Amino acid sequence: MGSPGAGSRMWILLGFVPLIVYGILAGPSVQSRVLALGAATLVTVVAGFGDLKKGRILTWASLVLFGGLLVATVGMAQTGILPWSGVLIYAALAAVSFGSILAGVPFTLQYAREMVHLEHHKNPVFLRVNILMTGVWGGVFVVNTLLDYLALVLPGPVGQAATLITYGFLIAGIVFTLWYPGHIKKKYAKTSPGGQ
Structure with missing residues (x-):
């Protein structure tokens, strides 16, 4: 499989910057959550402008999620949803991940097509790799x-530990995304004629 190096797979960091920004800024207060939603929406537009123009599912989902929650809380005074915002965001991202697989366009495929030669785009292995990668992200989002x-229903040490573990799952997803395509490339290089 014509797979890029790890540096070119760093796209995943850009795709998840709004989620990371939200996670860092969102505290227990209404003000901190509104600030986090505003910052995540802004980061989605600024860092993901190219992805929005390309119609990438993950970036559009982030814009709708963060922007929609921001409008609901600031514009419509629906602050009661703020404590549930993390649950809603992760659940929606899980739905987007699995929905993109069911639609036949796993969201990682949109990035991967720009990182491999055109001849590999129709390769069934290429599609399976992206279904698996998107599925892993869907699993990360379900767990989170x-x-x-x-964390919401058990405030205190248990809830704080649960929140910290969500970051561990995000990091594990990023590490997997950086490692797995190279692993597949090596695996198929050993089994294909000429090592290509």
Whole structure:
């Protein structure tokens, strides 16, 4: 499989910058959550402008999620949803991940197509790799939905631990995304004629 180096797979960091910004800024107060939503929306537009123009699912989902929650809380005074915002965001991202797989366009495929030769785009292995990668992210989001729910209903040490564990799952997803395409490339280089 014509797979890029790890540096070119760093796209995942850009795709998840709004989520990371939200996670860092969102505290227990209404003001901190509104600030976090505003910052995540702004980062989605600024850092993801090129992705928005290309119609990338993940970036558009982030814009709708963060922007929609911001409008609901500031424009419509629906601050009651703020404590649930983390649960809603992770649940929606899980739905987007699995929905993109069901639609036949796993969201990682949109990035991967720009990083491999055109001849590989129709390769069934290429599609399976992206289904798996998107599925892994969907799994990360499902687990983080449950952890965020746990943090919400069990404030204190258990909730704080659950929140910290969500960051661990995000980091694990990023590490997997950086490692797995190279692993597949090496695997198929050993089995294909000429090592290509």
